[in-house]
Amino acid sequence: MYNKVNEGEPLSVDIIKSVLKYQLPRVDVEHVLGLKFENHDKMKAGCTFYKKSGLGGLPQVLFNGVPFTNEEMDIEEMETVILQKIIDATSVFQRAVFMGQLTDRMDAVDFFMDQPNVVFRINPTILTSEKTYVNFISTSAIYPLEEFHTFSYLDSQDKSAVIAENMKYLSKEDEDVIYAVTIWIIADFDKPAGRQLLAKALKHMKTSSITRLGILNNPTTKMSEENTIISRALWAALLTQKSNTMLKFFTKLVKEETAKALSNGDKIKKFLIYEMDIDAFEKKYNTIGLGILQTQELFCRDVLKLLPGQMAVVSNGQLLNSNDSDEFSEDDFLLLEKITYSTSAEKIKNLVKKMSALSKRAASDLVMKVDSLLSSMPKGELRQDVTLIKQKNSLLRIEPQEDGPFFDVMAIVDPLSREAQKMSHFLIVIGRLINMKLTMFMNCKSKLSEMPLKSFYRLVLEPEVAFLRNNSLSMGPSAKFLDMPESPLFTLNMITPESWLVEVVQSSCDLDNIHLQDIDGIVTANYELEYLLLEGHCFDVTTGQPPRGLQFTLGTNNEPVMVDTIVMANLGYLQLKANPGAWTLRLRKGRSEDIYHVYLHAGTDSPSDQEEIVVVLNNFNSKIIKVHVQKKTDQIHADLLSNESEEKSGLWNSFISFTGVGNAEEKEKKQDVLNIFSVASGHLYERFLRIMMLSVLRNTKTPVKFWFLKNYLSPKFKEIIPLMAEKYGFQYELVQYKWPRWLHQQSEKQRIIWGYKILFLDVLFPLAVDKIIFVDADQIVRADLKELRDFDLGGAPYGYTPFCDSRKEMDGYRFWKSGYWATHLGNRKYHISALYVVDLKKFRKIAAGDRLRGQYQALSQDPNSLSNLDQDLPNNMIYQVTIKSLPQEWLWCETWCDDKSKEKAKTIDLCNNPKTKEPKLEAAARIVPEWIDYDSEIRQLLKHIEAQRRNGTGLKHDEL
Secondary structure: OHHHOOOOOOOOHHHHHHHHHHHOOOOOHHHHHOOOOOOHHHHHHHHHHHHHHOOOOOOOOEEOOEEOOOOOOOOOOHHHHHHHHHHHHHHHHHHHHHOOOOOOOOOHHHHHHOOOOOOOOOOHHHHOOOOEEOOOOOOOOOOOOOOHHHHOOOOHHHHHHHHHHHOOOEOOOOOOOOOOEEEEEEEOOOOHHHHHHHHHHHHHHOOOOOEEEEEEEOOOOOOOOOOOHHHHHHHHHHHHOOHHHHHHHHHHHOOHHHHHHHHOOOOHHHHOOOOOOHHHHHHHHHHOOOHHHHHHHHHHHHOOOOOOOOEEEEEOOEEEEEOOHHHOOHHHHHHHHHHHHHHHHHHHHHHHHOOOOOOHHHHHHHHHHHHHHHHHOOOOOOOOOOOOOOOOOOEEEEOOOOOOOOEEEEEEEOOOOHHHHHHHHHHHHHHHHOOEEEEEEEOOOOOOOOOOOOOOOOOOOOOOOOEOOOOOEOOOOOOOOOOOOOOOEEOOOOOOOOOEEEEEEEEOOOOOOEEHHHOOOOOOEEEEEEEEEEEEEEEEOOOOOOOOOOEEEEEOOOOOOOEEEEOOOHHHEEEEEEOOEEEEEEEOOOHHHHHEEEEEEEOOOOOOOOOOEEEEEOOOOOEEEEEEEEEOHHHOOOOOOOHHHHHOOOOOOOOOOOEOOOOOOOOOOOOOOEEEEEOOOOHHHHHHHHHHHHHHHHOOOOOEEEEEEHHHOOHHHHHHHHHHHHHHOOEEEEEOOOOOOOOOOOOOHHHHHHHHHHOOHHHHOOOOOOEEEEEOOOEEEOOOHHHHHOOOOOOOOEEEEEOOOOOHHHHHHOHHHOHHHHHHHOOOOOEEEEEEEEEHHHHHHOOHHHHHHHHHHHHOOOOOOOOOHHHHHHHHOOOOOOEEEOOHHHOEOOOOOOOHHHHHOOEEEOOOOOOOOOOHHHHHHHHOHHHHHHHHHHHHHHHHHHHHHHOOOOOOOOOO
């Protein structure tokens, strides 16, 4: 319909009818839009609600009664906005349920509507306008309003005090009470708009018992007795009449027929009412003069900064400008009264009531002034004094280090928590920066089922830049662990900000297996901030969905393609590594650039509609951008993940997410390459990994490319791998991917590595890679993996080998045969994750990665769920993401498979044996005879490399 409307024109009923008749020729449009239509009453009720609600211009969107802002109404942002509002509302509901405020017997809508912040009407001027308050604080003498000359010399605060002291009020009754709300109407009452505003306020006053009303004249033109008849009459009544009489007189005086009659020559006494003290009124009216009105005019100009004739409303000192009398209705005055009363005035009135020495007028003035003063103050954090009941054994006090002023700091911690580990170091740093008195209260849990802390922690935070004795910069901050127990097996790991990519560049030992009893001297490790992370979210403006498989490149003008990434289905997430400086983000040449163009972007450092996106990294904080793309008009039906897209995908210089060493450009013609993915951490598993690689190479004639997760590889492995690649003729890439901040984090390194095995398969590899085979580091291959790569998965996105069940003495350890897994799987097998093949094309097509991450997010919140993360997750999702069961011979494991089936084994996995707990090195030498030969060969190579390095030479090699 809106396409039929010319720019600048409104949508009319005739246009709606014409479009409906064309689109729905069989429908009686006149009946649908007519008065007799069955839904007419509902439409009428909707119109009534809209008019009474004060929502303003259409269209409007309300979420739980809260209108969207103009920015939130942007159609491109709406999905994100709604999702965030749902998340926020969910947390409110959860808290209400937990606190017993919301139960099954209650209506959730009624619960929301009963909240103190809910209003019956929306008026942006009242609810969202910038708050301006009148300052009534003054110590000068109070002068009458008639003394205009004296008033003109006062400053703003004194002028406000004089106006407040001399203001006359009308109210519903003449009772001498304390009023919580004071409203001033400011307008030119000799003009129609000013009288309309006052008339609406008077209607409200007829029903209000907590509000008093005052008026101030703000003339449009230079005043004279002829053009101030009504204004002078209003003030003459205020100065001489009782409240209930004034209310009736004012109501009569502001009518348009009254103003018209007065302008035609009628006298003011014609409109007086019989209850009035007519003599007093006429005497005051004839002598009031213009001085009192001039004083009000000057106050409006100098203090309130109003233009001539501009209207405004002041409620307990808060100034609300009004450019149109229609901005305030009778209901809006009720809304203003409710907001003022409930937020502050009621509490202040109750306190003022206790001051018995004040008159009711003085008390009402005090409520107004205090409310204005307190409301104008910036809202600070709430300070609470903490009373500690039990202090004998739970309190630690540290007195200030210096005499003089100090900060009083109180910390309440559970000493056996991760948070306490961080806080203790943070407090030490604060103590070096400021003089403070520290009180630390140990808020311990009364019962523990297990030791909650399983790690030692040091916070690397320096209070200032450190220098050496020669005034040069120190080597940098460090963490020291002293007096450590020697018997446990430790792992050293870093917890870094979300946007940092940190890696270890030097270590004195295996940081995953630190056994201090076996180490002479100290353990050292140097870490380096390698990259800063650029994160973003990308959406198709047409569909509102993430463009799965869309590729972006990040680079500079001289080198446009330095790193690449693929857009993830979850939240349209993307991440790229970068360093400080100015970067340019572009769609990758090839299918991405052919099908899409950048439509809009936010959080960047270039114009939002510019195709080339400039991003500046100039600090160590997170940089998160938002990119909106759109398909080109001739590519509306193109599929980014189709076969065509893979055949013609762009060149891959650096790995999709992150590449360690250089990467030769992929040729457009597909190469026959075996892509093998594996992860390892620690020297032992890196030893297994090298042997696994050698077993793969010895059993195939197909070129092999290994993909290794760089995040947890040791410096030694990263140094050796290019030399091995030259020696054995394989390709490799070290891939790096930061666990997304929005995905539930794992704290144990082993579980993090398990997560990398399954959660990011759709974004870890370029589109040019059709299939990837994951092989565990502790596996020995005895067959050509080309056979596994070419295995028909029958339309499934990946294939796993089921657990063996032929070794009967292990039946008691087969957890999948009973309980949850037996019920969940039914007749299906439970599969092992040591070896699997992934059809990446199918995997991305069905959004398998998106589904797996979604299920992981739900299940991982429970610490008792996903015990074997990389294995349990795909088996749990077997009905949503199908698993093709591979032939049993593809994975043989002595723990679960009988000895007879070993003859046909194509790979042998060194599974842990829960019964014997045999060490893996001993098991490898016993179970796999060729393992010893592989190990010996690798050892000889490493010795040769070490000898060459000591002699200053080395294997010559080109960076891949």
